Amino acid sequence: MTDEDYFDWTEKIFDVDNAFLKPEALxxxxxxxxxxxxxxxxxxxxxxxxxAEVIKIERPGTGEFNRSFDLWCKFxxxxxxxxMWIQRNKYFLGLNLKHPKGREVLYELVKRSDVVIxxxxxxxxxxxxxxxxxxxxxxxxxxxxSLSGYGQWxxxxxxxxxxxxxxxxxxxxxxxxxxERTPMKLPYYVGDSITAAxxxxxxxxxxxxxxxxxxxxxxxxxxxxxxxxxxSHIWTYVDLKNEDWKRTGNKDVSMLANGYKALDGxxxxxxxxxxxxxxxxxxxxGREDLIEDERFSTISSRLKPENREELEKIIEKWVxxxxxxxxxxxxxxxxxxxxxxxxxYEVYTDEHLRARKTxxxxxxxxxxxxxxxxxxxxxxxxxxxxxxxxxxxxxxxxYILKKILGLKxxxxxxxxxxxxxxYWEDIIGRTPPPGFDxxxxxVFRW
Amino acid sequence: MVMTMEWCEIAKSYFENEKVRYGPGPxxxxxxxxxxIANPAAYFASxxxxxxxAEVIKIEPPGGDPLRxxxxxxxxxxxxxxxxxxxxxxxxxxxxxNLEKEEGREIFRHLAxxxxxxxxxxxxxxxxxxxxxxxQLRELNPGLIYLAFSxxxxxxxxxxxxxxxxxxxxxxxxxxxxMDAAKELPEAGEPYNQPTAPGFWMASYLAGLYGVSGVLLAxxxxxxxxxxxxxxxxTTDAMVHLIEGLYWAFAFKEPMPVGILPLDYGTSIYAFWKxxxxxxxxxxxxxxxxxxxxxxxxxxxLFEKYPTLPERLKLDNQRVIYNELAKEFRKYxxxxxxxxxxxxxxxxxxGVAVYMKVMTPIEILKEKYWYERKDFTDIPYKGKKLxxxxxxxxxxxxxxxLKWLAKGVGEDNSFVYKKYLGFGRRELENLKENGxx
Numbered sequence: 001m002t003d004e005d006y007f008d009w010t011e012k013i014f015d016v017d018n019a020f021l022k023p024e025a026l027x028x029x030x031x032x033x034x035x036x037x038x039x040x041x042x043x044x045x046x047x048x049x050x051x052a053e054v055i056k057i058e059r060p061g062t063g064e065f066n067r068s069f070d071l072w073c074k075f076x077x078x079x080x081x082x083x084m085w086i087q088r089n090k091y092f093l094g095l096n097l098k099h100p101k102g103r104e105v106l107y108e109l110v111k112r113s114d115v116v117i118x119x120x121x122x123x124x125x126x127x128x129x130x131x132x133x134x135x136x137x138x139x140x141x142x143x144x145x146s147l148s149g150y151g152q153w154x155x156x157x158x159x160x161x162x163x164x165x166x167x168x169x170x171x172x173x174x175x176x177x178x179x180e181r182t183p184m185k186l187p188y189y190v191g192d193s194i195t196a197a198x199x200x201x202x203x204x205x206x207x208x209x210x211x212x213x214x215x216x217x218x219x220x221x222x223x224x225x226x227x228x229x230x231x232s233h234i235w236t237y238v239d240l241k242n243e244d245w246k247r248t249g250n251k252d253v254s255m256l257a258n259g260y261k262a263l264d265g266x267x268x269x270x271x272x273x274x275x276x277x278x279x280x281x282x283x284x285x286g287r288e289d290l291i292e293d294e295r296f297s298t299i300s301s302r303l304k305p306e307n308r309e310e311l312e313k314i315i316e317k318w319v320x321x322x323x324x325x326x327x328x329x330x331x332x333x334x335x336x337x338x339x340x341x342x343x344x345y346e347v348y349t350d351e352h353l354r355a356r357k358t359x360x361x362x363x364x365x366x367x368x369x370x371x372x373x374x375x376x377x378x379x380x381x382x383x384x385x386x387x388x389x390x391x392x393x394x395x396x397x398x399y400i401l402k403k404i405l406g407l408k409x410x411x412x413x414x415x416x417x418x419x420x421x422x423y424w425e426d427i428i429g430r431t432p433p434p435g436f437d438x439x440x441x442x443v444f445r446w
Numbered sequence: 447m448v449m450t451m452e453w454c455e456i457a458k459s460y461f462e463n464e465k466v467r468y469g470p471g472p473x474x475x476x477x478x479x480x481x482x483i484a485n486p487a488a489y490f491a492s493x494x495x496x497x498x499x500a501e502v503i504k505i506e507p508p509g510g511d512p513l514r515x516x517x518x519x520x521x522x523x524x525x526x527x528x529x530x531x532x533x534x535x536x537x538x539x540x541x542x543x544n545l546e547k548e549e550g551r552e553i554f555r556h557l558a559x560x561x562x563x564x565x566x567x568x569x570x571x572x573x574x575x576x577x578x579x580x581x582q583l584r585e586l587n588p589g590l591i592y593l594a595f596s597x598x599x600x601x602x603x604x605x606x607x608x609x610x611x612x613x614x615x616x617x618x619x620x621x622x623x624x625m626d627a628a629k630e631l632p633e634a635g636e637p638y639n640q641p642t643a644p645g646f647w648m649a650s651y652l653a654g655l656y657g658v659s660g661v662l663l664a665x666x667x668x669x670x671x672x673x674x675x676x677x678x679x680x681t682t683d684a685m686v687h688l689i690e691g692l693y694w695a696f697a698f699k700e701p702m703p704v705g706i707l708p709l710d711y712g713t714s715i716y717a718f719w720k721x722x723x724x725x726x727x728x729x730x731x732x733x734x735x736x737x738x739x740x741x742x743x744x745x746x747x748l749f750e751k752y753p754t755l756p757e758r759l760k761l762d763n764q765r766v767i768y769n770e771l772a773k774e775f776r777k778y779x780x781x782x783x784x785x786x787x788x789x790x791x792x793x794x795x796x797g798v799a800v801y802m803k804v805m806t807p808i809e810i811l812k813e814k815y816w817y818e819r820k821d822f823t824d825i826p827y828k829g830k831k832l833x834x835x836x837x838x839x840x841x842x843x844x845x846x847x848l849k850w851l852a853k854g855v856g857e858d859n860s861f862v863y864k865k866y867l868g869f870g871r872r873e874l875e876n877l878k879e880n881g882x883x
Contacts (some may be wrong), residue, residue, distance in 0.1 A: 006570070006579075007570075007571065007601065007605055009574075010570075010601040010605070011601050013676060014600070014678065016601075068732075068755075069712055069731075070712070071691065071693070071694050071702065071711055072694075072703065073756040073759050074697075076697040081694060082693070082712060084693060122453065122457070123452075123453040126453040131453065132460070146457075151819060151840075152454060152458075153454040153458035153819075154454070154458075155814065155818065156815050157454040157457075160798060161802075162731075164717075164727050164802075168725075168726075168802040169803075170805075170810070171805055171806060171807045172645070172646060172648075173725075173727075174804050174807065175644075175646060175806075176643075176644045176645040177642060178637070181630070181634075181638055182718050182719065182720055184707060185716075186628065186644050187624075187627035187704065188627060188688050188689060189712070190688060193687075194648070194688070197652060197655045197656060197659070198839055199839075200659055201494070201659045201662065201839075202839045204659055204666065205472035205473070205498055205662055205841065205844065205846075206472065206843070207662075207666060208473070208662055208669075209472040209841075209843065209844040213470075215844075217841055217842045217844065218457075218460045218841075218843075219839070219840065219842070220839075220840040221839050225819065225838035225839070226838065228816070228835060228838060229835055229838040230651045231807070231835070232490070232533055232534060233518075233528075233533040234518075234646060235807060235834070235835050236532070236832050236834055237518050237522065239811060239832070240830075240832070240833075241522075242808070244807060244808045245806070248645070249637060249643075250616070250641075250643045252615070252643075253518050253519050254516050254518045254519075254530065255516050257614060257615065258616075259620075259625070259640070259643065261640070267620070267625070267640055269619070269625075269643070271614035271616050271617065273484050273512065273516065273614065274612075277484075277612055298515065299512060300515050300517070300520040300523070303516075303518075303519055303520025305519060331611050332610060334610075335610040335611065336611070336612070337597065337613065337614035337617045338611070339616065339617040339618075339620035339621040341620040341623070341625045341641040342622075342623045342626065343623055343701035343702075344626065344689060344695040344702040345695045345699070345702075346623070347692060348692050348695035348696055349695075352603050353602075353682075355601075355603050356599055358682075358683045358686050358687075359686070359692070370696075371693055373689070375656070375659075375687065376679065376686065377656045377660035377679045378599070378677065378678040378679070378683075379663060379677050380675045380676040380677070380678075381671075381675035
């Protein structure tokens with residue numbers, strides 16, 4: 001037992017400022033990333049955040065589909081911020097998979113790799129002869145991750161999908177928003193990014209299994225099913241009741257939790273799950289009389305619609321007469337859960353999140369000062385880290401082909417002449433940022 | 447390999463053999479103590495670990511975890527437990543232990559010596575003060591992996607000040623700015639143009655998923671190093687990771703213009719509409735796909751008017767396109783829209799319009815697709831038959847499984863305390879009398 005203050009001690013063991021001095025959990029794991037748009041790229045980026053060597057393979061010229069899209073079509077420094085978000089720490093290989101020699105290069109890389117990730121429409125990689133059935137012959141230990149809207153098999157295997165199609169198919173849209181309005185499309189493409197969190201998790205489980213047994217495997221993760229899993233008890237409830245789930249706005253019908261407008265006009269969320277948290281909220285509101293009120297004295301009594309309605313009125317009135325920041329201060333003092341709905345700039349400038357490296361500002365080799373949103377869990381011994389983000393199509397061709405496959409300059413040039421490998425086109429979303437001179441870049445020229 | 451087999455049949459064959467039915471879970475042999483209290487994120491994380499085959503021992507205070515009382519509208523309880531508890535109690539063992547008392551803490555330390563993973567959701571600093579935090583347990587079990595859920599985290603300038611704040615789904619959605627984007631255009635009026643949370647526990651369960659990944663990474667690292675570590679996760683951190691708009695805030699030093707539902711900031715057009723028989727999703731993101739969509743709806747002039755994505759994405763233009771198409775969608779059922787697309791494809795025309803019906807939970811439970819994929823199961827539970835979501839992520843060699851649902855408070859006390867600490871009936875009775883279990 002030591003007398004050192006707990007929070008001084010945690011600062012020391014997490015020490016995120018020195019993340020680069022610590023080991024990487026996935027060091028030595030090589031990933032072939034054949035994916036595009038958000039779902040696959042984000043899955044691979046999460047692996048790269050923890051030290052996996054991720055080789056992102058793009059079609060020469062235009063590369064990744066999503067390079068054509070950006071937040072409000074802005075294209076900061078000629079490139080897509082939306083792509084920078086989810087192409088962290090990767091090596092960029094411009095490889096033509098439709099060319100027989102391109103496929104040969106891929107097979108050689110797969111022999112030396114641990115994981116393959118793809119999210120083409122189901123069936124596409126099989127036609128290209130790079131599906132699991134081909135690659136497991138080349139490398140039986142391979143972990144092959146296929147991502148899609150509805151799966152590689154089953155009656156919907158040919159259905160096209162986007163994040164919001166997954167939202168629609170799974171039921172998350174139908175239960176979000178207000179009953180009298182069109183269901184809410186959950187913003188920020190969570191049908192992709194949340195499915196990526198699940199796919200990353202499944203990949204790690206397979207890596208752990210392989211480390212112990214030597215066995216590789218095939219993984220089939222979908223957007224629609226991931227949301228279905230996260231809806232959890234909602235299925236059991238609607239089945240028992242045989243009636244549909246209502247859209248109730250911010251009101252959580254399973255615990256005392258809702259959003260309210262504060263005196264300063266800002267939306268505040270308040271959650272009081274336990275009796276203890278509820279009593280903290282009552283003290284903050286100066287309504288200690290409510291703690292003993294039998295209509296509100298247990299979790300289940302507070303959830304009963306008629307009691308809940310009474311309580312909602314009381315909380316709503318109190319919040320409307322209190323400034324949002326005062327409510328946050330009271331939550332810290334009395335131990336209930338309150339948050340102000342912030343905008344992106346407030347989050348971006350949040351000192352606490354910066355100190356935790358949740359918001360990580362770093363020096364990018366191509367883009368200069370840059371933001372990196374790495375994997376959000378803080379591991380004390382093997383933390384995630386940001387090294388770089390997006391690079392032009394084919395930027396690491398020479399590095400990868402020489403270092404991993406042992407090719408020499410003339411062999412690389414030959415592949416280039418034959419159209420097997422290639423580089424970026426000078427169009428928006430592909431052009432390197434201003435100031436980048438390929439002829440003077442030692443990594444590009446490797 | 448039979449060359450006439452379609453890809454879907456080949457793919458299905460990887461998941462249909464005996465190996466998958468009786469295959470080992472990826473985490474068979476891993477022991478997890480879940481000492482979290484009233485925390486859906488942590489309870490969900492240990493649920494996924496249990497699906498992966500870990501032996502998850504859920505530790506509750508002798509009176510039970512308050513999360514047992516959480517249930518929609520305070521309505522359905524089965525043998526005293528609400529539906530979230532029942533459904534996510536899958537594959538776990540349920541014991542009680544009073545951590546308020548030193549004797550209980552001592553037993554916890556003994557259990558932690560036998561465990562690979564401890565999960566907790568105490569206010570940061572609290573378990574340390576109780577002598578059962580990572581700082582103490584790692585001395586007893588250096589390989590231990592310690593996963594802590596909290597609202598503001600265990601380090602950082604605000605960690606101490608906000609340590610008493612319990613984490614919650616809405617806190618993560620608000621604090622991360624997610625809800626700032628989840629609101630309709632101003633003209634929708636209140637409350638629709640105000641921040642709105644999704645209708646399920648998105649932030650909590652996402653934090654749970656990332657927490658599980660943290661444990662898997664730590665287990666993987668431990669195989670090589672023998673060392674354990676601590677993992678710190680919050681719903682705010684989990685949600686912030688998804689906020690693409692933060693890159694806008696970074697690049698332009700201003701808040702990202704969001705909160706424009708049903709429209710989109712990244713592509714146009716990509717939205718839900720009201721159709722003749724419910725709501726539909728439709729998308730035409732690229733030029734050719736947009737042309738396909740508006741032409742199928744008889745509004746090809748919209749493509750002529752807005753031929754490029756930057757033009758279509760502009761808020762005012764996008765609003766016009768959305769409203770014009772809204773008039774068309776009302777005329778058709780979902781099936782009629784799908785038929786338009788099928789005909790389009792038959793005619794060999796360029797571009798793809800993607801349509802999907804916005805399905806409600808009850809409708810979904812009637813669809814064949816999910817049962818072929820084994821995503822739902824009917825399971826007998828305390829005299830009822832419950833419809834329960836199965837593990838959904840398909841792994842061909844080390845499958846996730848659903849084995850049983852939650853048990854009663856302390857139902858596995860005698861088994862677990864016997865197995866790990868050798869306690870017999872008399873010892874358990876003493877502990878019970880002293881209010882320890």
